[in-house]
Amino acid sequence: MSADTTGLIDELRRALGDDAVLTGGDIGDRTRSDASQTGRHLPKAVLRPATVDAVATALRVCNAHRQSVVPQGGLTGLAGGASPQAGDFALSLERLTGIEEIDEAAQTMTVKAGTPLEVAQKAAEAAGFLLAIDLGARGSCQIGGNLSTNAGGIRVIRHGVTRDNVLGLEVALADGTVLTMLNKMVKNNTGYDLRQLFIGAEGTLGIITRAVLRLKPLPEGRATALLALASYDDVVRLLKRAQRELGGLSAFEAMWRSYFSVTAKAENIPLFAEEPDFAVIIETEGADQAAPLEAFLEGALTDGLINDALIAQSEKERRAFWIVREGLVMDRLPSIVNLDVSLAIGDLGRFAEACDAALKARFAEAYVSFYGHIGDSNMHIAVSVAGASEADLHEIDEIVYRIVAQYHGSISAEHGIGTLKRDYLGYSRKPEELDVMRRIKTALDPNGILNPGKVLPV
Ligand SMILES: Cc1cc2nc3c(=O)[nH]c(=O)nc-3n(C[C@H](O)[C@H](O)[C@H](O)COP(=O)(O)OP(=O)(O)OC[C@H]3O[C@@H](n4cnc5c(N)ncnc54)[C@H](O)[C@@H]3O)c2cc1C
Numbered sequence: 443m444s445a446d447t448t449g450l451i452d453e454l455r456r457a458l459g460d461d462a463v464l465t466g467g468d469i470g471d472r473t474r475s476d477a478s479q480t481g482r483h484l485p486k487a488v489l490r491p492a493t494v495d496a497v498a499t500a501l502r503v504c505n506a507h508r509q510s511v512v513p514q515g516g517l518t519g520l521a522g523g524a525s526p527q528a529g530d531f532a533l534s535l536e537r538l539t540g541i542e543e544i545d546e547a548a549q550t551m552t553v554k555a556g557t558p559l560e561v562a563q564k565a566a567e568a569a570g571f572l573l574a575i576d577l578g579a580r581g582s583c584q585i586g587g588n589l590s591t592n593a594g595g596i597r598v599i600r601h602g603v604t605r606d607n608v609l610g611l612e613v614a615l616a617d618g619t620v621l622t623m624l625n626k627m628v629k630n631n632t633g634y635d636l637r638q639l640f641i642g643a644e645g646t647l648g649i650i651t652r653a654v655l656r657l658k659p660l661p662e663g664r665a666t667a668l669l670a671l672a673s674y675d676d677v678v679r680l681l682k683r684a685q686r687e688l689g690g691l692s693a694f695e696a697m698w699r700s701y702f703s704v705t706a707k708a709e710n711i712p713l714f715a716e717e718p719d720f721a722v723i724i725e726t727e728g729a730d731q732a733a734p735l736e737a738f739l740e741g742a743l744t745d746g747l748i749n750d751a752l753i754a755q756s757e758k759e760r761r762a763f764w765i766v767r768e769g770l771v772m773d774r775l776p777s778i779v780n781l782d783v784s785l786a787i788g789d790l791g792r793f794a795e796a797c798d799a800a801l802k803a804r805f806a807e808a809y810v811s812f813y814g815h816i817g818d819s820n821m822h823i824a825v826s827v828a829g830a831s832e833a834d835l836h837e838i839d840e841i842v843y844r845i846v847a848q849y850h851g852s853i854s855a856e857h858g859i860g861t862l863k864r865d866y867l868g869y870s871r872k873p874e875e876l877d878v879m880r881r882i883k884t885a886l887d888p889n890g891i892l893n894p895g896k897v898l899p900v
């Protein structure tokens with residue numbers, strides 16, 4: 443990377459226009475970090491291209507100058523992927539927005555990468571469709587960020603992760619070449635599926651500029667229940683039964699008592715008279731879901747699979763269940779570490795016990811809690827150790843990821859690797875796999891300008 447960037451910035455201003463290149467005091471502080479709040483450096487410049495051609499031009503010029511570039515979407519990522527390293531330029535997608543087309547016959551939406559997820563969801567809804575990608579950060583995160591992190595969220599059990607909802611993609615490569623693969627077909631076996639290479643690559647292989655997303659018929663209603671269970675084995679049995687008997691199952695979220703007792707109390711939302719060891723939220727979507735859900739719960743109660751059940755009678759009650767599950771109050775705990783891992787569903791109960799024991803053996807006063815998208819084999823772990831040092835926080839990661847590796851799980855279910863998990867990638871991927879990843883990176887970005895220092899261990 444060139445140390446004096448004056449000539450480069452002049453060239454970018456000439457090529458993109460003055461308003462597309464911010465420097466000095468014009469650079470907003472929010473470009474320093476994604477939502478992990480671990481970013482330490484402001485970008486040296488912020489590029490704000492408003493067209494696909496301008497993205498390509500920005501990359502071509504930066505590549506010629508060996509200038510590193512960090513793509514920035516809505517900055518809601520939790521892995522440090524969009525946070526600049528020292529000397530990076532940020533390439534913000536905030537001006538590349540808009541829905542280009544909703545094709546009712548193909549049931550697709552063609553959308554620019556900088557469009558906020560919620561804007562795309564509302565446009566789909568207005569046209570009578572469901573855009574099934576959904577997560578808590580919907581108001582701020584962008585389609586390009588969702589694709590680059592292969593975001594998960596709360597509807598995965600029914601609609602899949604982000605990559606399952608993408609039919610076509612357009613990407614600008616490091617040298618400014620644009621791959622326009624805006625395919626609308628479900629079937630297309632014509633060689634390597636390049637689209638999937640860029641989804642989940644966290645901006646290290648190319649910049650996503652447009653996408654063709656799959657749309658589904660808009661569900662006519664939904665029903666939600668909060669259930670009390672006595673053991674993790676019962677949670678697994680309930681999941682199997684729900685998948686067999688509830689055709690519209692769209693969410694299956696479990697919370698260990700250590701989690702929901704804290705979040706419910708902090709939010710002042712009373713749940714069960716007696717706190718169970720596990721609470722599960724079940725949601726189904728489709729027309730007339732209330733009666734089948736009620737019948738299902740009656741059967742589960744009779745068979746002793748669940749001990750209690752609350753069915754949401756209003757949107758307010760439904761929201762209350764989800765507020766307890768989203769647990770935003772967790773961020774108020776001291777030195778909170780949020781981990782996002784994935785293991786075979788049947789192993790998650792024993793894994794939680796092993797983590798709890800190992801963390802408390804090292805940090806006797808630790809608060810440790812478990813919750814997550816259990817129907818997708820995805821568990822979140824919240825650990826708080828008052829007064830923890832930087833080294834302690836790393837040790838917490840190490841302890842958990844070592845146990846994940848023993849269970850052959852994944853150290854990142856949905857948040858990605860970024861910088862925060864980069865040095866632990868070897869716990870989940872073999873040296874030969876990392877070697878292939880490095881070869882792909884070198885082939886597509888030989889000068890290493892795209893989001894250097896992210897994903898791949900140095
Ligand atoms: C309250 C809250 C709830 C969340 N819930 C979930 C959840 O349920 N499931 C989940 O998976 N995540 C969740 N997240 C994490 C986050 O919202 C997702 O990772 C989201 O997909 C990031 O999108 P973004 O636009 O903010 O991307 P950013 O944070 O800006 O960037 C994320 C990564 O993608 C790269 N990038 C961004 N745009 C592009 C582009 N156009 N081309 C190439 N690379 C690009 C960046 O360089 C970075 O590496 C949550 C976050 C918050 C704050």
